Amino acid sequence: MTIPLAKPDINDDDRAAVQSVLDDADGRLALGPRLSAFEAALAVASDRTHAVAVNSGTSALHLIIRSLGIGPADEVITTPYSFIASTNCILMEGATPVFVDIDPVTLCIDPERVAAAVTPRTKAILGVDVFGHPADWPALTSIADEHGLALIEDSAEALGSRLGGRACGSFGRAGIFGFYPNKQITTGEGGAVVTDDEALAASCRSMADQGRGDGGWLNHVRLGYNYRLDEMSAALGVSQVGRLDALVAARRRVAEAYLDALSGCERIVCPSVADDVDMSWFVFVIRLADACSREDRDRVLRALRADGIGCRDYFQPIHLQPFIQEALGTRRGDYPITEAVGDRSIALPFFPQMTADQVAAVVESLLCALQTLGDRCEV
Numbered sequence: 557m558t559i560p561l562a563k564p565d566i567n568d569d570d571r572a573a574v575q576s577v578l579d580d581a582d583g584r585l586a587l588g589p590r591l592s593a594f595e596a597a598l599a600v601a602s603d604r605t606h607a608v609a610v611n612s613g614t615s616a617l618h619l620i621i622r623s624l625g626i627g628p629a630d631e632v633i634t635t636p637y638s639f640i641a642s643t644n645c646i647l648m649e650g651a652t653p654v655f656v657d658i659d660p661v662t663l664c665i666d667p668e669r670v671a672a673a674v675t676p677r678t679k680a681i682l683g684v685d686v687f688g689h690p691a692d693w694p695a696l697t698s699i700a701d702e703h704g705l706a707l708i709e710d711s712a713e714a715l716g717s718r719l720g721g722r723a724c725g726s727f728g729r730a731g732i733f734g735f736y737p738n739k740q741i742t743t744g745e746g747g748a749v750v751t752d753d754e755a756l757a758a759s760c761r762s763m764a765d766q767g768r769g770d771g772g773w774l775n776h777v778r779l780g781y782n783y784r785l786d787e788m789s790a791a792l793g794v795s796q797v798g799r800l801d802a803l804v805a806a807r808r809r810v811a812e813a814y815l816d817a818l819s820g821c822e823r824i825v826c827p828s829v830a831d832d833v834d835m836s837w838f839v840f841v842i843r844l845a846d847a848c849s850r851e852d853r854d855r856v857l858r859a860l861r862a863d864g865i866g867c868r869d870y871f872q873p874i875h876l877q878p879f880i881q882e883a884l885g886t887r888r889g890d891y892p893i894t895e896a897v898g899d900r901s902i903a904l905p906f907f908p909q910m911t912a913d914q915v916a917a918v919v920e921s922l923l924c925a926l927q928t929l930g931d932r933c934e935v
């Protein structure tokens with residue numbers, strides 16, 4: 557691809573940080589000072605008292621579900637418009653994901669539908685900050701408090717976003733971030749749990765490290781996993797999180813360039829940001845008009861790719877994934893807003909170093925492809 561869909565922003569400080577781990581005389585490549593430093597910086601960035609850095613956002617979600625004791629008898633209300641991991645973490649513990657449809661503007665889980673889906677078996681609500689835009693955490697908190705449910709924040713895509721001045725990841729009982737290379741900051745692979753709950757943080761930390769207790773290296777007090785983040789990755793994380801404000805600002809600049817160029821276009825819906833949100837943009841996802849079909853969207857994807865432009869049909873609804881349909885009996889028609897959005901969405905190239913010329917090239921190719929769809933495709 558001439559213009560990739562995503563690209564990490566790695567500078568000389570990042571490179572030096574990783575190299576310094578390898579150069580250290582003590583050869584400490586795991587469970588060392590960089591991990592602690594990364595966790596301390598993440599706690600500050602997310603307005604939390606504890607952060608547990610691990611090897612992926614998926615691991616972080618799994619640790620929270622297990623630490624909360626969610627199991628086969630339990631239901632967790634969640635969104636079908638997300639990356640698969642926010643549902644898989646529930647299935648991993650044998651619990652039942654209960655999907656509810658999304659708000660058509662924020663694309664995050666709709667609190668009214670959440671309230672209506674609570675049953676005696678509901679144990680938790682797992683919301684997602686879709687594409688970096690915060691879910692309606694105040695409304696979700698009220699529902700969770702009213703029914704005595706745990707609120708879990710999947711903020712994998714939202715490090716640096718704020719709602720009413722409060723950091724994403726700071727609202728529920730615990731939240732997570734992801735640090736895959738397309739995220740606002742990266743550690744290669746990586747993720748973190750953030751929480752103010754000391755016992756939950758301790759449980760996550762122990763399970764991420766083979767279920768170790770305080771009794772030493774070969775003392776295991778619970779079922780554990782190896783979800784640890786190594787020192788090279790943590791060092792990269794320390795360097796990257798130190799640049800979080802600059803990285804978020806660079807992404808905002810690209811998003812604004814897209815919005816300037818595309819807001820007047822009648823054939824697409826551009827992403828919108830609520831007034832009380834400080835947005836840390838994860839991706840830039842546009843949507844074709846409701847009159848367009850999935851085939852129209854796929855035709856636009858093909859045209860962009862033919863011009864060397866990286867793009868994706870992002871997200872594909874979780875309830876339509878083959879193994880979820882098999883496991884839960886979900887089918888097309890179950891969540892119409894999610895399907896309408898999922899069928900028409902296109903993630904455009906988006907990364908902090910993207911130049912004005914690259915944005916212009918994407919916009920030109922997109923407008924050209926939209927022309928071929930005809931007038932019925934107007935919003």
Ligand SMILES: Cc1ncc(COP(=O)(O)O)c(C=O)c1O
Nearest residue numbers: 612613614639641712734735736
């Ligand atoms: C919403 C959401 N949740 C969870 C994850 C899982 O993170 P990871 O890929 O680090 O396991 C992702 C990753 O992209 C995500 O977008």
